[in-house]
Amino acid sequence: MDALSLQCPSLLLLFFLSLIVQCALAQLPGMWEVLVPNAGIASMHTAVTRFNTVVLLDRTNIGPSRKMLLKGHCRTNQHDAVLKNDCYAHSALFDLQTNSIRPLMILTDTWCSSGQFLPNGTLLQTGGDSDGLKKIRKFEPCEPNGSCDWVELNHIELAEGRWYATNQILPDGSVIIVGGRATNTVEFYPPRKNGAVSFPFLSDMEDAQMDNLYPYVHLLPSGHLFIFANTKAVLYDHESNKVLRNYPPLDGGPRNYPSAGSSAMLALQRDYSTAEIVVCGGAQYGVFLEKTTDSPAHGTCGRIVATEPDPVWQMEDMPFTRIMGDMVMLPTGDVLIINGAQKGAQGFEMASNPCLYPVLYRQDQPAGLRFMTLNPGTVPRMYHSTANLLPDGRVLLAGSNPHIFYKFDAEFPTELRIEAFSPEYLSADRANIRPTMEEMPETVRYGETFDVFVSVSLPVVGIVEINLGSAPFATHSFSHGQRLVKLAVTSAVPDGNGRYKIGCTAPPNGMVAPPGYYMAFAVNQGVPSVARWIHLIA
Template sequence: MLAAATALVFAASLAAAADVGVWTPAGSSGVVCIHTALLPNSRLICNERPHQNMYPANANTGGLVSAEIDLLNGADVNGFGSWTAKFTPREVATDPLCAGHSLLANGSWFQAGGDPYGANNGQNPPDGRKSRRIYNPCPVGAAADCVGSWTTLPDMTTQRWYPTVATLADGSVIIIGGTTDAINFGQLADINNPTYEYWPSKAGDPRHLDILSWAFPNMLYPMVFVMPSEHVFLFVSNKTVIIDPKTDNLIYTVPDMPVMDHAPWIYPHIPTMTVLPMTIKNNFKFTLQICGGSRQTTIDASPMCWQISPEDASPQWTRIDDMPRGRLMIDSVIMPDGKILYLNGGSWGVAGGDPGEAGSAGGPIMAPDLFDPEAPSGSQWSTLASASNYRMYHSGALLLETGHIVTFGSDINNQDDAVNKKADCMPQVQQFNAGCQDPFNTNIERFAPPYLQRAERNGRPVISKAPDTTTHNSTFIVELSTAASNVARVTFIRQASTTHQTNTDQRFIELNILGRSDKALLVQAPDLAGRAPPGRWFLFVLDKDGVPSVSKTVFLQLGAATQVPAGTNGITSSKNAAKAASSFSGISSLITAFAAAVSAFAF
């Protein structure tokens, strides 16, 4: 009997050791997903650039540059079977390439800016540089044949190409930087746009930012995040300014990042910056992590990673463990268990180029690297199973409600032709020969992280009911069809949009479990709109083995907090419920104190 039990434990250990994730094809996006947002019902909305040079218009869409993708396309959201995505072309009024974007409080996708290519070449869609547009998705649970649509908003005050957009604590939007035209790094022109503005528009738009003037041309897609104080963190090259959107005061409390063997930390060198998970264990601390990009002294990518907690009294940049390999054009995806997957990109060069121009960057990196924020220094990184698709310039990745990650995009995908110097296959020839590699990658690939391998073997928690909406600091009930006693954590992840390794939407907050019954949990919503901007959030419950449920989508909205009465659903309070319930309020006081302390720096 003991021998049999030992054999089972040994077999389980071997299986766990082999858990490095599984990649499977997931169908076609129809367009190259350069700009991508998550929609309800496991859908994506993607935009590509108009095909140009010798490449004919996209035959999948009749030349349209936008498509909505139904990833499940009839597959069971709770299952582990195959997916074959279905795409539906969507018409957009102006060229959305090179826009900035974020998901709004109501779940719609807001975009600002775009590209002049269509206007300059007599094609559609026309110039989108001054445009603002919104994609309105179908609601959760809509009919399978329902698709969303684009709406055009009033123009911005100025043209913007490669701006950054972030949704703020009050649900409005800040639009920062960019240029007034497509940039040529070899022949710089006076096209910098060192300003920012808002949607809805405010008197005084646009507003000047000296830091964007200083950084030119290293100021495209600046790194922008709203913070718990509701101030806005803005990072370009190696400098930071904090914007108070209520007063437009500029605050300079964050020191410059140390200058080492690294090119400016921004496009075209393309690192990625991520808000680290805010957890009970780290007292919901707001910390940013930046990784990857180009070296300064060679063409190789850098493995460096740095962290900053900008709302500390005396913030300092801290270098942490290097990634297992140098990587640029790198995407990060926060997973339900609080670990972060770094994937896509290449090992040398810089981003940029027209379709098919595969010589600016190379060395596609197929294996993702997993970062564990709670692991001790020296053991924070591990490497998982390799993908099948090159994901170079103009690619991305997003988390889904199932716990899978999908990767997509890349329109300079003819890496092998470039490496093998197939002269008749390069764009300068101005013809697309049948023997050449298609640079436009519309393949979607699905990654099941190790926790889904464990789920397939042993099952996963199941949420049977959760509220459609909640407000900050509210308590609410999560009902389960599996045992609540086996739930170790409840996590909240904001749904996201991404382009050019820029994702201002995603962030992770662990929720306090205030009580439980046999099949229900009482949890507390995040406290601050600056920490948790309003919008659509994934709600996951995780078992004691770190396996997440399929999520429920919860709209986190502004408004008065509501409390579940004691004893609802037979729930009894946890021993540490009072401590947990007060932890957010204590942090809120610290944030208020921080805002007062830094006001002396505003000018």
């Protein structure tokens, strides 16, 4: 034993403890990788298209980004407080195959706006701040080598300004746009004759802290909407503009912006009559107003069966307190909770203690056993960060800019890196049970039966699931339009050479799965294939 060891046994103890901690962390499931070291913009809003590209979108009034528009393309706005003639990109298209970034042109401010894919695969984008308050924009995706770009609609606009609103596609393919700052109404796209419709529930939830912003909106298989704001939720009939039910309040304080919890509807399956909603995390009441960054966040999740006659919230404790976490529906039906912080509130420079640990929420496990802590990342993803499921089963992490403008000399700097997190189901020891989608139709109608052919290295044991995952619009800790639908399937029948035929039945109607493009995953023993895009139509 050397002299240093004799003199400093405490140093040796710390060294060995450090090794133990490092070994423990190395054994946690999940893998991280940096896909793009500098995307040029910090994506406040992110969406994955059916061409396996990703739309990245930030504010326009943020000043210089780190990516220029194409030569000769500039945005001129005399009301912009930072740049009257702006030649910097504030939106971009990320190609998942090549990891390349193509700048896109966005003209009006998209700060804290909302979005949703339409049935034809076009991304609808609504509202924002300043000159974008009533704007409607569209992005029609194209092949990665194409030239598609944003189109701002000049012939129509929103009936009311929408800042911090939520979009949800409906069973008929139209979109409802719910709320916004000082906007306690709903409206629709395509616009309806009555324009904006009063929705008093939001005004009932409004207080000085504004915890009714970005309300959590979920389309239930009944066709009605579960809408959550602050601590309360209602069942809303969007056709008659009536509140059909008031759910019991969720304990633990406000959960919506700026208190920054998150929410997801769990996978729809079997006869699709049951829908469960989970709401997790959030800041303590008053933290946003007090502007304190060291107040611990909530560590609780509430789970409710929204379709039961007399539902109650079942409370659970997460492994970590968390604000600004993103909840991502994985192809298996589990929910990944990722990003965010453990203290403070949502807002510019209002949070601290980043939560680097992803957590897996396993919906089918009994209460008390549902959470699994995963391998931590190293990049803090704070305010204005996003998480999106990719067709290969990974989760894309983008953004994080807790500052009014881009700022790189800060404790939590503006983040331009794009990462991917691979859940445990993509680990090397499961590669031989990962299925490959060999054949499936590109378009199916509601209730239609069809066959899917998959191949697997090892013989199939049990049922191979075919699950449809939507491509949501992720922003501010909530993914607009996110849902996972597990199809009714037959047992996998060997078709020779490691191939299997699986009989599937498409969802029965647009209440279970609104029309549009979905990622179709084959899931074998908890391991998903690379998805194929399928168009679900009436």
